[in-house]
Amino acid sequence: MTDTSRPYNAIVIGLGAMGSATLFHLAKRGSRVAGFEQFQPGHAFGSSHGDSRIIRETYFEHPLYVPLVQRAHELWRELEEASGKRLMTINGGLMIGPRDGSVVTGTLRSAREHSLPHEVLTAAEVRDRFPPFQLDESLAALFDPRAGYLDPELCTAAHVDGARRAGAGVHFDEPVLEWNADGEGVRVKTSKATYRADRLVVAAGPWCSALLADLELPLTVERQVVFWLEPERDAEQYDASRFPIYAYEFEPGTICYGFPRLPRGVKAAVMHSGELASAPEKVDRVVKASDEGALRAAIRPVLPDLSKAPARGSDVCLFTNTPDHDFIIDFHPRHPQVLISSPCSGHGFKFASAIGELQADLLTSGSSRFDITPFRIDRFLGA
Numbered sequence: 427m428t429d430t431s432r433p434y435n436a437i438v439i440g441l442g443a444m445g446s447a448t449l450f451h452l453a454k455r456g457s458r459v460a461g462f463e464q465f466q467p468g469h470a471f472g473s474s475h476g477d478s479r480i481i482r483e484t485y486f487e488h489p490l491y492v493p494l495v496q497r498a499h500e501l502w503r504e505l506e507e508a509s510g511k512r513l514m515t516i517n518g519g520l521m522i523g524p525r526d527g528s529v530v531t532g533t534l535r536s537a538r539e540h541s542l543p544h545e546v547l548t549a550a551e552v553r554d555r556f557p558p559f560q561l562d563e564s565l566a567a568l569f570d571p572r573a574g575y576l577d578p579e580l581c582t583a584a585h586v587d588g589a590r591r592a593g594a595g596v597h598f599d600e601p602v603l604e605w606n607a608d609g610e611g612v613r614v615k616t617s618k619a620t621y622r623a624d625r626l627v628v629a630a631g632p633w634c635s636a637l638l639a640d641l642e643l644p645l646t647v648e649r650q651v652v653f654w655l656e657p658e659r660d661a662e663q664y665d666a667s668r669f670p671i672y673a674y675e676f677e678p679g680t681i682c683y684g685f686p687r688l689p690r691g692v693k694a695a696v697m698h699s700g701e702l703a704s705a706p707e708k709v710d711r712v713v714k715a716s717d718e719g720a721l722r723a724a725i726r727p728v729l730p731d732l733s734k735a736p737a738r739g740s741d742v743c744l745f746t747n748t749p750d751h752d753f754i755i756d757f758h759p760r761h762p763q764v765l766i767s768s769p770c771s772g773h774g775f776k777f778a779s780a781i782g783e784l785q786a787d788l789l790t791s792g793s794s795r796f797d798i799t800p801f802r803i804d805r806f807l808g809a
């Protein structure tokens with residue numbers, strides 16, 4: 427029976443990537459915490475399902491993310507040790523695009539600024555090393571040896587299990603209906619009870635806007651479709667020991683990306699190509715022939731065989747976008763006891779372990795060793 431009379435040190439709303447990691451890091455350092463999730467563990471309605479998430483050390487989006495991903499890398503390995511589960515596979519990553527495009531120039535910039543290991547490959551070298559990739563001479567490629575992929579379902583479950591073992595209350599199938607500031611703390615009403623806490627973390631992913639309606643944040647929920655393809659020829663060439671993760675800038679500023687062959691097939695998707703919605707409930711979850719056509723057209727110039735491979739499956743997942751595609755990690759402007767975490771614009775999973783630690787630092791000591799000024803919420807207030 428939950429003791430609802432005694433306030434928690436912190437309550438976390440949402441046990442996806444960010445919420446589970448935050449709950450874990452808070453519980454590990456002895457805080458009295460509880461996490462609430464509206465669905466079952468491993469559900470497929472949010473942003474953290476689908477077998478695989480890219481992690482890469484070079485970061486074409488901006489070099490500021492490199493220290494955060496380096497810390498995330500260490501923490502994923504620690505979580506692997508603690509959980510006994512294989513969470514991360516480092517098989518290398520190819521960043522492909524026009525020489526003067528944002529992927530190639532941005533990857534090089536982050537590698538040079540942070541002295542990261544990387545190789546610049548010609549189209550012929552790419553073909554020799556990774557035969558499924560057939561690059562046109564006009565394209566350049568960079569190899570990031572510390573890139574790879576995470577298993578999102580296992581990562582999230584490992585954080586939840588670790589939090590539970592460290593004493594956290596974990597409540598699945600218990601949606602938070604509303605929260606209110608209560609003096610210097612918060613009162614959180616769920617479908618089952620009302621709880622009090624000193625601090626609140628809103629890690630609700632695509633549902634953030636609903637829980638923070640008063641802020642009128644300019645967030646959008648984006649439909650993202652992924653496909654699992656099954657190569658009919660030389661399928662072993664797509665195994666993780668031979669085939670890297672990749673991002674290919676097929677149009678200026680737009681990428682498609684993919685993974686090696688895993689049990690469900692060779693997963694690939696076009697990034698930021700979906701319709702925008704104001705709420706998760708408004709997203710069309712039906713996959714259409716046009717989604718598949720767009721993916722095949724995007725990968726065809728670099729992965730011609732894969733572009734013809736039959737599809738074994740598909741899925742719809744959600745991005746929560748900020749206008750500049752950088753994150754929001756900040757306290758509520760009117761309620762400093764409330765930490766807002768999540769909107770990760772489709773590239774947040776790899777950082778979740780480090781964001782969980784960072785958010786636990788903010789909640790317990792008020793500061794973090796990372797520069798989080800780019801993630802401040804005031805850039806969107808009153809916009």
Ligand SMILES: Cc1cc2nc3c(=O)[nH]c(=O)nc-3n(C[C@H](O)[C@H](O)[C@H](O)COP(=O)(O)OP(=O)(O)OC[C@H]3O[C@@H](n4cnc5c(N)ncnc54)[C@H](O)[C@@H]3O)c2cc1C
Nearest residue numbers: 440442443444464472473474480602631743770774775776
């Ligand atoms: C198809 C796809 C591919 C991606 N690829 C990559 C990648 O390769 N690399 C990478 O780094 N990132 C990637 N991302 C982005 C990354 O997965 C997300 O940034 C990350 O998973 C977001 O986690 P989250 O915790 O913010 O959201 P979620 O995982 O959606 O978690 C939010 C949780 O809050 C719960 N919740 C909401 N409201 C309530 C409420 N009122 N009460 C209780 N619970 C509530 C939800 O049910 C949900 O479980 C991808 C995303 C998608 C969709």
